[in-house]
Amino acid sequence: GNSVTQMEGPVTLSEEAFLTINCTYTATGYPSLFWYVQYPGEGLQLLLKATKADDKGSNKGFEATYRKETTSFHLEKGSVQVSDSAVYFCALRPQTGANNLFFGTGTRLTVIP
Amino acid sequence: DVKVTQSSRYLVKRTGEKVFLECVQDMDHENMFWYRQDPGLGLRLIYFSYDVKMKEKGDIPEGYSVSREKKERFSLILESASTNQTSMYLCASSPPSWDATNEKLFFGSGTQLSVL
Numbered sequence: 001g002n003s004v005t006q007m008e009g010p011v012t013l014s015e016e017a018f019l020t021i022n023c024t025y026t027a028t029g030y031p032s033l034f035w036y037v038q039y040p041g042e043g044l045q046l047l048l049k050a051t052k053a054d055d056k057g058s059n060k061g062f063e064a065t066y067r068k069e070t071t072s073f074h075l076e077k078g079s080v081q082v083s084d085s086a087v088y089f090c091a092l093r094p095q096t097g098a099n100n101l102f103f104g105t106g107t108r109l110t111v112i113p
Numbered sequence: 114d115v116k117v118t119q120s121s122r123y124l125v126k127r128t129g130e131k132v133f134l135e136c137v138q139d140m141d142h143e144n145m146f147w148y149r150q151d152p153g154l155g156l157r158l159i160y161f162s163y164d165v166k167m168k169e170k171g172d173i174p175e176g177y178s179v180s181r182e183k184k185e186r187f188s189l190i191l192e193s194a195s196t197n198q199t200s201m202y203l204c205a206s207s208p209p210s211w212d213a214t215n216e217k218l219f220f221g222s223g224t225q226l227s228v229l
Contacts, residue, residue, distance in 0.1 A: 006155075034217070043117070043203060043220035044156075089155060099144050099163065099207065100171070101218060105155035 002027045006090045006104030013111050021075040021107045023090035031092040033073040038087045080111045119221040126228050132191040136204030143209040145187035150201040194228045201225050
Protein backbone atom coordinates (compact mmCIF):
# COMPACT_ATOMS: atom_id res chain seq x y z
CA GLY A 1 0.00 0.00 0.00
CA ASN A 2 0.86 3.67 0.04
CA SER A 3 2.34 5.25 3.13
CA VAL A 4 4.63 8.02 4.31
CA THR A 5 6.93 7.81 7.31
CA GLN A 6 8.07 11.08 8.69
CA MET A 7 10.58 12.07 11.33
CA GLU A 8 8.90 12.50 14.67
CA GLY A 9 9.04 15.83 16.38
CA PRO A 10 8.92 18.17 17.90
CA VAL A 11 12.06 19.82 16.56
CA THR A 12 13.43 22.92 18.25
CA LEU A 13 16.20 24.92 16.59
CA SER A 14 17.89 28.23 17.10
CA GLU A 15 17.54 30.87 14.42
CA GLU A 16 19.97 30.37 11.49
CA ALA A 17 20.45 26.67 12.28
CA PHE A 18 20.34 24.00 9.56
CA LEU A 19 17.12 22.04 9.28
CA THR A 20 16.53 18.49 8.07
CA ILE A 21 13.20 16.69 8.38
CA ASN A 22 13.35 13.12 7.15
CA CYS A 23 10.63 11.56 5.01
CA THR A 24 10.51 8.12 3.42
CA TYR A 25 7.68 6.59 1.46
CA THR A 26 6.20 3.32 0.31
CA ALA A 27 4.44 3.24 -3.04
CA THR A 28 4.53 1.42 -6.34
CA GLY A 29 5.93 3.09 -9.40
CA TYR A 30 6.67 6.80 -9.34
CA PRO A 31 4.42 8.75 -7.01
CA SER A 32 4.43 12.53 -6.81
CA LEU A 33 5.91 13.84 -3.56
CA PHE A 34 5.01 16.95 -1.59
CA TRP A 35 5.82 18.96 1.47
CA TYR A 36 2.94 20.91 2.98
CA VAL A 37 3.26 23.43 5.80
CA GLN A 38 0.67 24.42 8.39
CA TYR A 39 1.23 27.71 10.20
CA PRO A 40 -0.54 28.25 13.54
CA GLY A 41 -4.29 28.64 13.13
CA GLU A 42 -4.24 27.98 9.39
CA GLY A 43 -4.89 25.15 6.96
CA LEU A 44 -2.18 23.36 5.06
CA GLN A 45 -0.50 24.99 2.11
CA LEU A 46 1.85 23.54 -0.46
CA LEU A 47 5.51 24.29 0.26
CA LEU A 48 7.17 22.35 -2.56
CA LYS A 49 6.75 19.30 -4.74
CA ALA A 50 8.60 16.90 -7.05
CA THR A 51 6.91 14.73 -9.62
CA LYS A 52 9.70 12.50 -10.89
CA ALA A 53 12.87 10.88 -9.68
CA ASP A 54 15.87 13.18 -9.09
CA ASP A 55 13.67 16.28 -9.27
CA LYS A 56 14.42 18.91 -6.66
CA GLY A 57 11.55 20.96 -5.31
CA SER A 58 12.37 24.32 -3.75
CA ASN A 59 10.55 27.27 -2.25
CA LYS A 60 11.26 29.95 0.39
CA GLY A 61 14.77 28.54 0.95
CA PHE A 62 13.48 25.01 1.54
CA GLU A 63 14.58 22.14 -0.70
CA ALA A 64 13.81 18.45 -1.10
CA THR A 65 15.12 15.96 -3.66
CA TYR A 66 13.11 12.97 -4.89
CA ARG A 67 15.36 9.95 -4.33
CA LYS A 68 13.89 6.84 -5.89
CA GLU A 69 16.76 4.59 -4.80
CA THR A 70 16.22 5.39 -1.12
CA THR A 71 12.47 6.18 -1.43
CA SER A 72 13.09 9.45 0.37
CA PHE A 73 12.13 13.12 0.12
CA HIS A 74 13.94 14.84 2.99
CA LEU A 75 13.21 18.52 3.64
CA GLU A 76 16.17 20.85 4.21
CA LYS A 77 16.81 24.52 4.86
CA GLY A 78 20.18 26.06 5.39
CA SER A 79 19.21 28.80 7.83
CA VAL A 80 15.86 28.74 9.59
CA GLN A 81 13.98 31.80 10.81
CA VAL A 82 11.47 32.25 13.61
CA SER A 83 8.79 32.63 10.95
CA ASP A 84 9.45 29.04 9.82
CA SER A 85 7.88 27.73 13.03
CA ALA A 86 5.05 25.49 11.82
CA VAL A 87 4.03 21.88 11.32
CA TYR A 88 5.48 20.23 8.21
CA PHE A 89 3.77 17.32 6.43
CA CYS A 90 5.30 15.03 3.84
CA ALA A 91 2.79 13.53 1.40
CA LEU A 92 2.55 11.42 -1.72
CA ARG A 93 0.08 11.00 -4.54
CA PRO A 94 0.23 7.57 -6.16
CA GLN A 95 1.22 7.33 -9.79
CA THR A 96 -2.12 5.80 -10.71
CA GLY A 97 -5.51 5.15 -9.23
CA ALA A 98 -6.01 7.95 -6.70
CA ASN A 99 -6.67 11.64 -6.68
CA ASN A 100 -6.03 12.02 -2.97
CA LEU A 101 -2.83 12.43 -1.01
CA PHE A 102 -1.35 10.17 1.67
CA PHE A 103 0.17 12.19 4.48
CA GLY A 104 2.82 11.58 7.09
CA THR A 105 2.16 12.34 10.75
CA GLY A 106 3.64 15.84 10.63
CA THR A 107 6.68 17.36 12.32
CA ARG A 108 6.34 20.42 14.51
CA LEU A 109 9.23 22.85 14.14
CA THR A 110 9.87 25.62 16.64
CA VAL A 111 12.60 28.14 15.90
CA ILE A 112 13.78 30.24 18.83
CA PRO A 113 15.55 33.60 18.49
CA ASP B 114 -6.53 32.95 -5.33
CA VAL B 115 -8.45 29.78 -4.62
CA LYS B 116 -10.50 29.99 -1.51
CA VAL B 117 -11.75 27.03 0.48
CA THR B 118 -14.01 28.19 3.28
CA GLN B 119 -15.10 26.12 6.24
CA SER B 120 -18.16 27.43 8.01
CA SER B 121 -16.91 27.29 11.60
CA ARG B 122 -13.47 27.61 13.15
CA TYR B 123 -14.54 26.11 16.49
CA LEU B 124 -17.55 23.95 17.29
CA VAL B 125 -18.67 22.36 20.56
CA LYS B 126 -21.33 19.64 20.45
CA ARG B 127 -22.85 17.08 22.81
CA THR B 128 -22.58 13.33 22.45
CA GLY B 129 -25.37 12.00 20.25
CA GLU B 130 -26.00 15.25 18.40
CA LYS B 131 -26.11 15.38 14.63
CA VAL B 132 -23.31 17.63 13.38
CA PHE B 133 -22.88 19.29 10.00
CA LEU B 134 -19.53 20.63 8.84
CA GLU B 135 -19.74 22.75 5.72
CA CYS B 136 -17.09 23.48 3.12
CA VAL B 137 -17.32 25.76 0.09
CA GLN B 138 -14.75 26.31 -2.66
CA ASP B 139 -14.81 29.04 -5.29
CA MET B 140 -12.59 27.60 -8.04
CA ASP B 141 -15.03 25.24 -9.72
CA HIS B 142 -12.97 22.23 -8.61
CA GLU B 143 -14.36 18.78 -9.26
CA ASN B 144 -12.55 17.04 -6.40
CA MET B 145 -13.28 17.74 -2.76
CA PHE B 146 -11.99 15.98 0.34
CA TRP B 147 -12.56 15.72 4.07
CA TYR B 148 -9.63 14.87 6.32
CA ARG B 149 -9.30 14.72 10.07
CA GLN B 150 -6.09 15.75 11.76
CA ASP B 151 -5.00 14.24 15.07
CA PRO B 152 -1.70 14.62 16.91
CA GLY B 153 0.68 11.79 16.09
CA LEU B 154 -1.61 10.47 13.35
CA GLY B 155 -1.32 13.23 10.78
CA LEU B 156 -4.11 13.65 8.25
CA ARG B 157 -6.45 10.79 7.52
CA LEU B 158 -8.93 10.81 4.65
CA ILE B 159 -12.57 10.39 5.65
CA TYR B 160 -14.40 10.82 2.34
CA PHE B 161 -13.83 12.41 -1.01
CA SER B 162 -16.01 13.39 -3.94
CA TYR B 163 -15.02 13.72 -7.59
CA ASP B 164 -18.30 15.13 -8.85
CA VAL B 165 -21.71 16.30 -7.74
CA LYS B 166 -23.60 13.52 -5.97
CA MET B 167 -20.55 11.24 -6.19
CA LYS B 168 -18.64 10.11 -3.12
CA GLU B 169 -15.96 7.63 -2.20
CA LYS B 170 -14.94 6.31 1.20
CA GLY B 171 -11.51 7.17 2.43
CA ASP B 172 -9.51 5.42 5.11
CA ILE B 173 -11.76 6.15 8.10
CA PRO B 174 -15.40 6.63 6.96
CA GLU B 175 -17.06 4.94 9.94
CA GLY B 176 -19.37 7.27 11.83
CA TYR B 177 -19.42 9.83 9.01
CA SER B 178 -21.40 10.56 5.89
CA VAL B 179 -21.10 13.28 3.24
CA SER B 180 -23.28 15.25 0.87
CA ARG B 181 -22.36 16.93 -2.42
CA GLU B 182 -25.52 18.45 -3.91
CA LYS B 183 -23.71 21.34 -5.56
CA LYS B 184 -20.26 21.44 -7.08
CA GLU B 185 -18.94 24.11 -4.76
CA ARG B 186 -20.18 22.63 -1.50
CA PHE B 187 -19.14 19.46 0.32
CA SER B 188 -20.68 18.68 3.69
CA LEU B 189 -19.45 16.26 6.33
CA ILE B 190 -22.12 14.81 8.61
CA LEU B 191 -21.68 13.15 11.95
CA GLU B 192 -24.99 11.31 12.42
CA SER B 193 -24.50 10.82 16.16
CA ALA B 194 -21.42 12.56 17.47
CA SER B 195 -19.15 10.69 19.86
CA THR B 196 -16.24 11.85 21.99
CA ASN B 197 -13.73 10.00 19.78
CA GLN B 198 -14.74 12.30 16.94
CA THR B 199 -13.22 15.27 18.73
CA SER B 200 -10.65 16.43 16.21
CA MET B 201 -9.55 19.06 13.70
CA TYR B 202 -11.43 18.61 10.41
CA LEU B 203 -9.88 19.88 7.20
CA CYS B 204 -11.60 20.31 3.87
CA ALA B 205 -9.65 20.44 0.60
CA SER B 206 -10.31 20.73 -3.11
CA SER B 207 -8.41 20.13 -6.35
CA PRO B 208 -9.00 20.25 -10.10
CA PRO B 209 -9.95 16.97 -11.76
CA SER B 210 -6.79 15.99 -13.53
CA TRP B 211 -3.57 16.86 -11.88
CA ASP B 212 -0.50 17.55 -13.89
CA ALA B 213 2.99 18.60 -12.99
CA THR B 214 2.14 22.29 -13.06
CA ASN B 215 -1.16 22.09 -11.30
CA GLU B 216 -0.69 19.38 -8.77
CA LYS B 217 -1.83 20.38 -5.34
CA LEU B 218 -4.65 20.40 -2.86
CA PHE B 219 -6.15 23.64 -1.61
CA PHE B 220 -7.08 23.48 2.06
CA GLY B 221 -9.50 25.36 4.25
CA SER B 222 -8.33 26.61 7.63
CA GLY B 223 -10.03 23.82 9.53
CA THR B 224 -12.82 23.28 12.06
CA GLN B 225 -11.84 22.25 15.58
CA LEU B 226 -14.71 20.09 16.79
CA SER B 227 -15.08 19.18 20.45
CA VAL B 228 -17.67 16.56 21.40
CA LEU B 229 -18.51 16.57 25.09
